[in-house]
Amino acid sequence: MSCPPTGTCRSPISGCATCIRTWPARSPFDDGKSLLFTKDLDETVQSIATVSEHDAECFRTMWNSFAPMLEQYIIPLTYELPMPVVDQVVEIGATAIGEQLNEISDLSPIEVIDHYGFTDPRVRMALQSFSAMWGFHLDDPLGYLYPVYLCRMVNAALVKGGSHRLSSALYRVLVSNGGEILDTSEATGIDLRDDGGVTVEVADGHRFGARAVASTLNPQQTFMGLVGSENLPDDLRHAVADWEWEERTLFGQHLGIEGSFTYRHPEPRVGEAMIAFLGLETEDDLHEHLARVDAGTAGGGEWVHVTVPSHHDRSMAPEGHELVRAEQVVRYDDDWATGTQAFGDECLGLLERHADFGRIVLRRSTRPPTSRPSSTRCSGVR
Numbered sequence: 513m514s515c516p517p518t519g520t521c522r523s524p525i526s527g528c529a530t531c532i533r534t535w536p537a538r539s540p541f542d543d544g545k546s547l548l549f550t551k552d553l554d555e556t557v558q559s560i561a562t563v564s565e566h567d568a569e570c571f572r573t574m575w576n577s578f579a580p581m582l583e584q585y586i587i588p589l590t591y592e593l594p595m596p597v598v599d600q601v602v603e604i605g606a607t608a609i610g611e612q613l614n615e616i617s618d619l620s621p622i623e624v625i626d627h628y629g630f631t632d633p634r635v636r637m638a639l640q641s642f643s644a645m646w647g648f649h650l651d652d653p654l655g656y657l658y659p660v661y662l663c664r665m666v667n668a669a670l671v672k673g674g675s676h677r678l679s680s681a682l683y684r685v686l687v688s689n690g691g692e693i694l695d696t697s698e699a700t701g702i703d704l705r706d707d708g709g710v711t712v713e714v715a716d717g718h719r720f721g722a723r724a725v726a727s728t729l730n731p732q733q734t735f736m737g738l739v740g741s742e743n744l745p746d747d748l749r750h751a752v753a754d755w756e757w758e759e760r761t762l763f764g765q766h767l768g769i770e771g772s773f774t775y776r777h778p779e780p781r782v783g784e785a786m787i788a789f790l791g792l793e794t795e796d797d798l799h800e801h802l803a804r805v806d807a808g809t810a811g812g813g814e815w816v817h818v819t820v821p822s823h824h825d826r827s828m829a830p831e832g833h834e835l836v837r838a839e840q841v842v843r844y845d846d847d848w849a850t851g852t853q854a855f856g857d858e859c860l861g862l863l864e865r866h867a868d869f870g871r872i873v874l875r876r877s878t879r880p881p882t883s884r885p886s887s888t889r890c891s892g893v894r
């Protein structure tokens with residue numbers, strides 16, 4: 513779907529609301545400067561140049577490589593059948609742009625930023641934020657996913673009326689084409705039959721025969737739990753056994769505000785950004801913060817990314833109100849049973865340092881589950 517840089521565009525999914533995009537991401541700093549990242553290369557370069565002219569040119573070079581990499585290889589790879597890795601490397605390496613893609617394919621986010629020569633600590637922080645905000649470890653290989661996350665950030669959008677509208681639209685399309693949806697049917701087993709078919713058993717005892725099953729559950733639950741490890745071919749069993757849960761997830765502080773929500777930053781476009789990153793200034797700050805997250809010592813007032821959906825879509829809050837969503841990277845295994853309120857209070861403190869807002873009339877925290885067997889642990893956020 514191609515959208516204008518601001519405003520709304522219509523989804524091709526029947527009955528789905530329009531989606532809204534604005535200035536995607538902004539990191540405001542304490543000295544009154546800020547960095548803006550949008551789909552418009554010149555606009556982004558201009559913004560980076562207010563902090564570092566050298567890094568602005570590095571960004572131009574990097575994006576001029578990423579754009580054709582995404583167009584020619586990375587985006588098509590997401591909807592084509594996977595190829596064996598060696599064949600893929602050879603095929604991609606046959607063009608100059610593909611060779612550049614192969615060069616970054618094993619690099620971590622920090623190494624990608626080094627590779628393109630960025631030096632300014634604030635620009636480096638902002639460019640690492642786009643993968644760190646989803647829980648990625650910045651020194652783990654991310655490779656071709658780094659351009660994907662940057663592209664995803666500068667193309668960020670909201671579904672008008674809330675993302676439930678998208679799932680409702682998909683629901684309607686399926687039902688209007690003869691599909692049937694059985695809500696609240698817990699799958700309890702998947703039987704791989706000798707004739708090549710599959711039978712799914714659900715908790716109330718019903719059994720459904722099929723040629724194939726598409727499961728959105730995690731590999732452990734699907735294969736070890738529902739299919740049973742003893743029924744898996746060796747290579748699949750080993751692949752599933754090596755699969756690991758992520759250590760980090762997101763804490764969300766959602767607020768309903770009676771009155772307005774206005775950033776105090778002198779640059780007015782901070783308030784227009786889809787996502788504003790608050791709390792950190794430099795690359796070192798980000799690394800130290802993430803080390804504290806992993807050590808279980810990070811507070812709730814260190815680093816948040818904030819979206820005010822009602823700034824972009826008035827249908828998201830009643831008249832005279834705003835809706836605020838602040839999210840931050842946290843560890844799954846912190847003490848969420850007792851620590852949630854205090855963590856949310858600290859998050860609120862950080863928001864208060866950066867924005868003026870009216871009376872809080874709704875406050876809800878979304879935090880990692882506090883008790884779950886490992887097989888139902890919440891999946892990652894990537």
Ligand SMILES: Cc1cc2nc3c(=O)[nH]c(=O)nc-3n(C[C@H](O)[C@H](O)[C@H](O)COP(=O)(O)OP(=O)(O)OC[C@H]3O[C@@H](n4cnc5c(N)ncnc54)[C@H](O)[C@@H]3O)c2cc1C
Pocket residue numbers: 697698699700728729761762763878890891892893894
């Ligand atoms: C904290 C957090 C914040 C996120 N924020 C964003 C965001 O802002 N934007 C974004 O695009 N993405 C976001 N994501 C990611 C997004 O939520 C996921 O990518 C998406 O929900 C994955 O969809 P899914 O259908 O594959 O899996 P899920 O949404 O996990 O759906 C799996 C479903 O299967 C059900 N289920 C489990 N066991 C059984 C069983 N035995 N039988 C039948 N059903 C079962 C579960 O109840 C669940 O409803 C976020 C994720 C998290 C955890």
